[in-house]
Amino acid sequence: MRSVHLENSYVGITPTIRESGSSVRGRSRISKVGNKKLRDLVFLVAFSAYKYNRGCKALYDRIVAKGKRAKLA
Template sequence: MNKIETAPQLCSYFSITLTLRESGSSVRGRAPISKVGNRKLRKLLFLCYFNASKHNKTYRAVFARIANKGKST
């Protein structure tokens, strides 16, 4: 395994970087995450996020605050 030296490299490894689509005038909406990195780690992160948003009171409050601001969750 190669050394991971920067935060962008770590995000790429976990496959949580955004994919920018800049093609003409049809560029609207949120940028999807890249599917290039480690699929199993991405699924594990999602499961941790999902469980924390449902069962952890502290995280649930943060999640609700972000959602109320209209941010993507």
């Protein structure tokens, strides 16, 4: 059984926290270490689902209404 973390690492969407010692600088970001083509494909599929799927659009609108940024949603 594969770990979800390994799959996320391969795509390059694992969160990365920038810190040095005890200080934390800014927000966490995705690592972008993995497969760029696969990451771009996941983005395009999600964007298409938001545009053409009512359920995905409703979920996106609910997440944005709670205060998340549009790209993060």
